[in-house]
Amino acid sequence: MHMKEQLAKIREEALEAIRNTDVDSALDAVRVKYLGKKGELTALLKQTGKLPAEERPVVGQMANEVRTALTDAIATQKKTLAASAMEMRLAAETVDVTIPGDRTELGHIHPLTKVVDEITDVFTGMGFEVADGPEIELAAYNFTRLNTEEGHPGREWTDTFYITEGHDDPKNDAVLLRSQTSPMQIRVMEQKQPPIRMIAPGRVFRKDEADATHSPMFHQIEGMVVDKGITMADLKGTLNEVVKALYGPDAVTRFRPHHFPFTEPSCEVDMQCFECKGKGCSVCKGEGWIELLGAGMIHPKVLEGCGIDTDVYSGWAFGMGVERLAMRRYGIKDLRLVFENDVRFLKQF
Ligand code: DAH
8 A cells, every 4th residue: 555545544554543432541542553653643654764755745744733633632622521520520410499398396385394494494483493402312301301101002112112132121221213302402491591481393103004194204394392381372472373375364273281290280282174164075084174283381390300490380292293283184095195205295395
């Protein structure tokens, strides 16, 4: 074949090969194949010396043209490859801002905590402090110093969770899970001289089988006022205000005589059913009244046991169960739901 034809063929083949490359490395291989030191075009040029003298310049010029054409084509193809690589990357990394996002679910306050917060707000608004204390208590605080002597049924191991050995004969220094928040009365009076106005919300524990209305762990709020000249009238006045703050100005209360070891006199406070106004309905179980709390004038023995002079000071106290209030407020039928933390239940509030 004549050298001119060979050059034309190389040109055709090389241009075709360049156009067909899809990555930089392939393009480089084509360049080496034709224009490299051992490339086809280079090899051909080496043979121009064998040509007749008159043909040499023509073939040399043509060879240079081919070299320039290939070099240009390679440069162009390099740009094309770079552009399409960029396009592919952009397409792959595109974010469709119109696709709806995932909603982050917001948590909220547990219904039980809501009720505790609400009641706490009413009392702190009246100048009460909030006290916190141990759930693991000594029998001395849970019972003895609350004037609850040995032999009281609450002290039995069948009623109370004892932690220390010998729980069937609970001694004064026995360690237990508090069965009421009342030991907080002693703990606060130990720390502080009157005037005292405090509430103590917290968990309490009793050996009750869990069912729709019982739980071995539940919540109480203890309250206590100790000052000069405190009477049953203060107790009634304060608790009436609290009930009105929680249930509205028309709420009606009733104070029934009762017995607690640590108060004398003692009472239970009921509120007229907010649903039926005393007629009797499913909320109050036909009673017309809803039991709210136990209360009374703090027994002199309890005050004196904390070094408080009963000639100068007197006080009242109360204890209320939180779960029953919350269940009534939110229409919760089964107490177990309150503690199971099933999201399907909690979402309702
Ligand atoms: N601790 C009592 C209970 O668990 C409730 C109670 C009644 C607390 C009268 C008081 C009170 O402070 O004065 O049943």
